[in-house]
Structures are given as structure tokens and as C-alpha cells.
Amino acid sequence: MTHSKMRVGLIDVDNRLPSLPLMKIKSYYSVRNIAAEFAYPLNYYEYDPLYASAIFDFSDKEFVPRRAIAGGTGYDPATRLPEEIETCQPDYSLYPQCDFSYQRFTYGCTRKCGFCVAWKMGTFEELAPMNLNPRGKSIYLLDNNFFASERWRENIKILIGYNQPVQFEGIDARIVSQDDEMLHYLNQVKLKNHGLHMAWDTPGIDMEPDFKKIIEKIKPYKITCYVLIGYFSTEEQDMHRVQTLDALGISPYVMPFNKSNYYQKTFAAWVNNPRLFKTIAWDTFLKNRQRKQIERWKQNEIKQGDNAFPFIRECQNKSLYGGQNE
Numbered sequence: 001m002t003h004s005k006m007r008v009g010l011i012d013v014d015n016r017l018p019s020l021p022l023m024k025i026k027s028y029y030s031v032r033n034i035a036a037e038f039a040y041p042l043n044y045y046e047y048d049p050l051y052a053s054a055i056f057d058f059s060d061k062e063f064v065p066r067r068a069i070a071g072g073t074g075y076d077p078a079t080r081l082p083e084e085i086e087t088c089q090p091d092y093s094l095y096p097q098c099d100f101s102y103q104r105f106t107y108g109c110t111r112k113c114g115f116c117v118a119w120k121m122g123t124f125e126e127l128a129p130m131n132l133n134p135r136g137k138s139i140y141l142l143d144n145n146f147f148a149s150e151r152w153r154e155n156i157k158i159l160i161g162y163n164q165p166v167q168f169e170g171i172d173a174r175i176v177s178q179d180d181e182m183l184h185y186l187n188q189v190k191l192k193n194h195g196l197h198m199a200w201d202t203p204g205i206d207m208e209p210d211f212k213k214i215i216e217k218i219k220p221y222k223i224t225c226y227v228l229i230g231y232f233s234t235e236e237q238d239m240h241r242v243q244t245l246d247a248l249g250i251s252p253y254v255m256p257f258n259k260s261n262y263y264q265k266t267f268a269a270w271v272n273n274p275r276l277f278k279t280i281a282w283d284t285f286l287k288n289r290q291r292k293q294i295e296r297w298k299q300n301e302i303k304q305g306d307n308a309f310p311f312i313r314e315c316q317n318k319s320l321y322g323g324q325n326e
Contacts, residue, residue, distance in 0.1 A: 009039030009047025010094070011068060013054035013061055018098045020142075021053045021072060021081055023090035030091060038094075058259065092133040101136035101164075105129060105155040109144040109170070126151055129158055137164065138192045144170040147182055156185045165192035173198040173225075177210035183217035194224040194251050201228035201255075203237035208244050220249030227271075230257035230264045239282065242271050 008029050010022045029036040039047045041063050052064045054074025064070060071079035080086060092098055108124040126149060132139070139162060146168060149155060159166055166189050176182045186196065196218065200207045214223070225245050229238045242252040254271040256264035270285045271277050 006034050007047050008034060008036035009044060009050040009068075010036060011039055011050060011052040011064055013052055013064060013070075013072075013074060014056055014059045017055065018092075018095040018102075019053045019055075019072075020090055020102050022051065023092060023094050024081060024085055024088045025051050026094045027088040027091035028085045089131045090133075092135065098133060099135055100138045100140050101130075101132040102142055103130060103132070103139050103159075104142040105151070105158075106143045106146070106149045110148040111145065111172070124148065129155075132162070132164075139164050139166045141166055141168050143168075145172050145175075146170060147172060147175045147179075152182070153185070156189065160185075160188050163190065165190045165195065167192045167195045167197070169197055171196055171198050173200070173207060173210045173214060177213040180217065183214065187218060191222055194222060196223045197226065198223060199226040199228070200241050200245070201226065201231070203233045203241060208248075211245065211248055211250060215248060215250070221251075223250045224253050225250050226255050227252050228255045228257060229267060230261060235263070235267075238267060242277075246277070 008025070010019075010025060012019050012022060026036040039050060044050060044065055050065060050068040052061075052068040052070040053072045054061065054070070055072055056074045059074050061070075061074075071081070090102065092101075104127055106124065107127055110124050124145075139159070141159070143149075146152065146155070168191075171186075176186070198211075198214075200211075211223075211225070227238070227241050227245070238254075242254065245252040251274070252271055254264075254268040256268050258264055266286060266289050267282075269276075269289070270280070270282060276285060
């Protein structure tokens with residue numbers, strides 16, 4: 001197959017956020033005068049090779065053909081692009097409506113949390129910064145643990161120099177709370193919305209002192225804190241964390257470990273809607289959701305075999321756990 005006839009197919013499995021791997025693949029082939037473009041099920045036969053990329057493990061992959069070269073955390077966190085493609089700059093022309101830039105200074109994470117895929121991506125390593133999107137108005141930082149880098153000072157000065165709003169995806173509160181210099185530099189970066197994303201995932205670790213230290217230097221409204229629930233946590237521990245963060249002025253954002261679990265989905269729906277979280281008590285929200293669910297079951301003649309029904313029965317017996325750690 002000659003280069004003039006060769007066509008490379010790209011499949012964005014998630015179709016939610018622009019795919020950085022697919023943009024790098026397009027860049028690699030474009031400089032070799034080989035067309036690389038989105039492929040769809042009806043015309044897969046026109047492309048060879050086919051590349052598929054997925055961020056989320058729950059994304060539907062049934063439409064991806066077996067011959068596709070598939071990767072991303074939605075398939076296997078350890079998969080990496082070949083070095084000759086990985087080192088390419090992203091070609092944002094693949095997503096003409098994209099108005100932000102991806103940036104990354106590190107890959108992987110130094111911590112090894114059992115629930116997280118970041119450390120499974122491979123050895124923590126330093127990376128050279130990427131070129132920005134010519135049409136970008138803000139920056140989405142992909143580092144899972146930005147301040148774990150020995151080059152964090154150099155990297156954060158680059159971010160400040162961009163003079164664009166930044167969203168930090170991963171800041172370790174246990175690291176920055178112990179370093180006033182880090183907090184000082186964070187205050188110099190333009191932020192997008194609640195652009196400092198931290199996490200309080202392990203209920204057995206009391207992180208309230210860390211967050212109190214952080215908000216001495218940084219306004220709490222700038223911080224969003226992920227709260228993992230259902231990973232060996234009780235309902236009381238889940239409530240304690242979100243209420244503690246809220247009292248400090250930090251926005252909690254609940255991440256269910258088991259997205260199909262009724263309790264975890266319901267608790268996340270409550271906390272992650274600030275209007276509801278601030279105005280409606282959890283018990284009231286739960287009872288309203290429970291009543292509506294039961295009505296839907298009655299209307300659809302759903303019987304006791306439904307996988308969520310045991311949780312409703314437990315709620316009626318004043319138990320809210322519903323097998324959240326299953």
C-alpha cells in the first residue's frame with residue numbers, strides 16, 4: 001500500500017473529550033503525507049490501520065473492530081503509544097471545535113493507591129511540555145501528581161508564563177500543605193473555575209489539618225476535592241468528609257467506586273449538585289429519590305428481582321449502606 005493511497009482510521013471511543021493520543025497519531029502520519037481521520041463503523045473497511053482510544057473503562061467498545069490497535073486507560077492503563085508517536089506534538093485540527101490545550105509535565109504517579117489507575121500507567125517520569133492549541137483559551141493539565149515532580153518550580157513558571165486559565169487535574173494536598181513555596185506559586189497561576197483539583201479518597205486518613213493549612217494561603221473557592229466513596233468506606237465516613245470540606249468552603253465532588261450501586265449513585269447525585277447539597281438534607285433527598293424509584297418500578301411492573309430493590313428494602317429498615325463496598 002503506497003502512502004498516497006494509505007488511509008489511517010481514528011476511533012474516539014468515549015467521544016466526550018478530545019483524545020490526546022489520537023491527535024498525536026494524526027500528527028505522526030500527517031507529516032508523512034498520510035491521511036489520518038475519524039473512521040465510523042460503516043466505512044471501517046476503508047482504513048488500514050485503525051486506531052481506537054478510550055479514557056473510560058465503562059465506555060461502549062462493542063463497535064470497535066478486533067483489528068483496531070486499541071489503547072488508553074479505558075483498555076489498559078499500562079498501554080503507551082510507540083515512542084515515535086508519543087513524542088509527536090498533538091494536531092488539534094482533528095478537533096476544530098476544541099478551545100483549550102492539553103499540557104502534561106509528568107506521567108504516572110508516585111503513590112500506589114489500590115483504587116487508582118494512575119500508578120498502573122507505568123513508572124513516574126518527567127516529560128517535556130507540549131505545544132499549545134493555537135485556538136486554545138485555557139489549559140487542562142493532565143498531571144496526576146503535579147508537585148511530585150522534582151522540576152515543579154520550572155514547570156509552574158511555564159504555566160504562569162502562558163497567562164491562560166489552568167485546571168490542575170491532580171494536586172496532592174498532603175504534599176502542598178507542607179510547603180509554603182508551593183502554595184505561593186499556586187496563587188500566581190490563573191485558574192479556570194475551581195481549578196485546583198485535590199482528593200480525600202481514604203477515610204482512614206484525617207486530611208482536615210492539611211486542607212486547613214492550604215486555605216490559609218489559597219482561597220477555598222478555588223479548590224475542588226474529589227471524595228471516593230464505596231471503597232471500604234461507611235456512609236458516616238462519606239458524610240463526614242463532604243461536610244468537613246463544605247464547612248471549610250471547599251467544593252466536594254463525590255466519585256462512586258461502584259457506579260451501579262444505588263447508594264453511591266444517589267449520594268453522588270446529591271453532593272455533586274451544589275443547589276441540592278446546600279438546600280436539601282441527605283435523608284430528605286434520599287427519601288424523595290427512593291419514593292420516585294419505587295413509583296417507577298410500580299409503573300413498569302418491576303418486581304423484587306431488580307438489582308436495586310434490596311437497597312430500597314434496606315432503606316426502609318433504616319439501613320443506608322446497600323452493599324456499597326461490593
